Amino acid sequence: MEMRVVNSMNYEEFVSVFGNVVEKCPLIAAAVWTSRPFTSLCALEKNIGDFIDSLPRSGKEGILRCHxxxxxxxxxxxxxxxxxxxxxxxxxxxxxxxxxxxxxxxxxxxxxxxxxxxxxxxxxxxxxxxxxxxxxxxxxxxxxxxxxxxxxxxKNICHLRLLDISIQVSQATKL
Known part of the structure; x- marks a missing residue:
């Protein structure tokens, strides 16, 4: 995935594309958007993981309840x-x-x-x-x-969903 494409996304585009990498938790994508620019897909994934890790127990349980x-x-x-x-x-x-x-x-x-x-x-x-x-x-x-x-x-689910999005975005930018 070309990170310039990801980094150039406005808030709405970013949340639309990455809003379900964590099941039914678009607020995570919204929060992570503010950390742009990302140097790589791994950096984006790390930001998501760090955000999840920073949540209190109730927030983590809330993420799980969305599944x-x-x-x-x-x-x-x-x-x-x-x-x-x-x-x-x-x-x-x-x-x-x-x-x-x-x-x-x-x-x-x-x-x-x-x-x-x-x-x-x-x-x-x-x-x-x-x-x-x-x-x-x-x-x-x-x-x-x-x-x-x-x-x-x-986080495993998120990783695989990010890889899927990476493939989709790469294919779309080649068209």
């Missing part, structure tokens, strides 16, 4: 963001058996009841069996461990 349940209501109702739909599809979560859907639904509910935010994992880096195994395992973590792990997963 949909995996294979949950938003998927069934067709209201997932395009990014989430693609990620869940790649992980095989859009083609679960009735038994897998039921198991995942029960695990999601137990997890959310325990931690007060949905289970977050980078679906693109996992398949449905690994996701179910991780959900079963991570529910035993302490709240602090799980907050740290989940924020790490948000």
């Amino acid at each position: 949909p349940n995996l294979a949950g209501r938003d998927l069934l109702q067709g209201t997932l963001s395009p990014e989430s739909l693609s990620e869940q599809n790649r992980a095989g979560l859009t083609s679960l058996t009735a038994g897998q859907r039921s198991q995942l639904s029960e695990l999601n509910a137990s997890y959310k009841n325990r931690f007060n935010f949905p289970f977050v994992i980078c679906a693109r880096m996992n398949d449905r069996d690994t996701i179910i195994q991780q959900l079963s395992s991570r529910i035993r973590n302490s709240p602090e461990q799980e907050l740290q792990i989940s924020i790490g997963e948000v």
Whole structure:
């Protein structure tokens, strides 16, 4: 990605392009925009990560609450963001058996009841069996461990979404 293109974006363009690198959190893109110019995609990603890390616990939990349940209501109702739909599809979560859907639904509910935010994992880096195994395992973590792990997963998702945007912006500037 040519950073001159990113750095030349006005506020509205920047938020429009980067507003969902952290699921349903365009305010993060808005806050990071003020840190321009970025020297590289890695620098942009570091600014996002630093912003997330600077948030109090309640802010981090708020980021996690913006994420949909995996294979949950938003998927069934067709209201997932395009990014989430693609990620869940790649992980095989859009083609679960009735038994897998039921198991995942029960695990999601137990997890959310325990931690007060949905289970977050980078679906693109996992398949449905690994996701179910991780959900079963991570529910035993302490709240602090799980907050740290989940924020790490948000950063993994952000990294992959930034790479996707980089490819899209590069292709658009070649046209």
